[in-house]
Amino acid sequence: MDDIDTKLNGTNSSNIDDFEMKFVTSKHLPYVILTVLIVLMNTFVILLFSFNKNLRKPYNFLLLSLSVSDLIYGLVGLPLALVCSTVPVCLPCVFSYSFVVFTSISTVLHILVISYERYIIIVFPFRMQQIGRVSFELKLSACLWFISILIPPIQYIWLPPTEASCFEDWSEEVATTEQIYTFSIMAIFVGLPVLLLLYADVSVFFVVRRQLAGIEKTSVGPRDSQQRLQKEKRVLVLFAVMMFYFVVSWSFYYASIIMHSIEGWDYNLPVWLAETGDILRCSTPLVNPILYILLKHDFRRVVCHGVRRFVRKYSGLQKEGSDAQYSNGGRSLGGRSDSRNVTERTEFL
Secondary structure, three states, X not given: OHHHHHHHOOOOHHHHHOOOOOOOXXXXXXXHHHHHHHHHHHHHHHHHHHHOOOOOOHHHHHHHHHHHHHHHHHHHHHHHHHHHHHOOOOXXXXXXXXXXXXXXXXXXXXXXXXXXXXXXXXXXXXXXXXXXXHHHHHHHHHHHHHHHHHOHHHHHHOOOOOHHHHOOOOOHHHHHHHHHHHHHHHHHHHHHHHHHHHHHHHHHHHHHHHHHHHHHHHOOOOHHHHHHHHHHHHHHHHXXXXXXXXXXXXXXHHHHHHXXXXXXXXXXXXXXXXXXXXXXXXXXXXXXXXXXXXXXXXXXXXXXXXXXXXXXXXXXXXXXXXXXXHHHHHHXXXXXXXXXXXXXXXXXX
């Protein structure tokens, strides 16, 4: 939401007072709905992982970690942004901006690490035997959380989280430091991961293509090996799609920051473009679980199986009800026919 950036980036109090600090249905209701959907979807994924043993595999631990990260953003980050947009207080904006940085770093690191696990399994299958072990995946997840939590509070060194930080003009030194901090995050946690993921995807594409061609040419490769390669390729494509959506959805936000640093804070994107970019950026924690439920085979199989069981159970109840109704109707019709036979016999006699 643009109000966060406006409050945190050296605007004076007169400019802040110009904002309409109240709940506007047309503006804020989509974020409320988005918050509810993010919480529900990521809670659903966590429950799937908890209650289905087929999903409790070490390879899915990082996906569970990403869902927890997205859930925290839905429970804390977006509500703080809504408070910042509707209530004239500063601290929610400060911490909301920290959650924006946390979500950005956490999403990128999780997608990058999961993708490179697949890359190593396909390209160097005998180099990293510890990949897929519970202890290794838990340590990896802990490292990602440590980095994601460590980076946002660095900003508090030159911008302490106080009410005055939103209402004081920045000095030239603070503004320069903030620009260095922001551009460093963009370079290290956006630009570099995108290049690394692009390299991994291209490399895996050629390796899988070469291996599949070799299996088909010699006709001696086991079929399960061919299926495994295709499966790993699909998984890597899934995370490439997730990274692509992240880049597209966050590009408006980072483009706005770049233009502000060049043109000054008087420059603003068109309202419709800024609002579209905000919705896309805030929907990343919702799109992530939807993508790997729809595109990852084990998650999709569990969900489809649950849906089929529910439909079968519901349709079975309906069928039982209709059978019972038919049976009762048959008995009543039978009763009527018996009484009619007795009457006819009596008349005959």
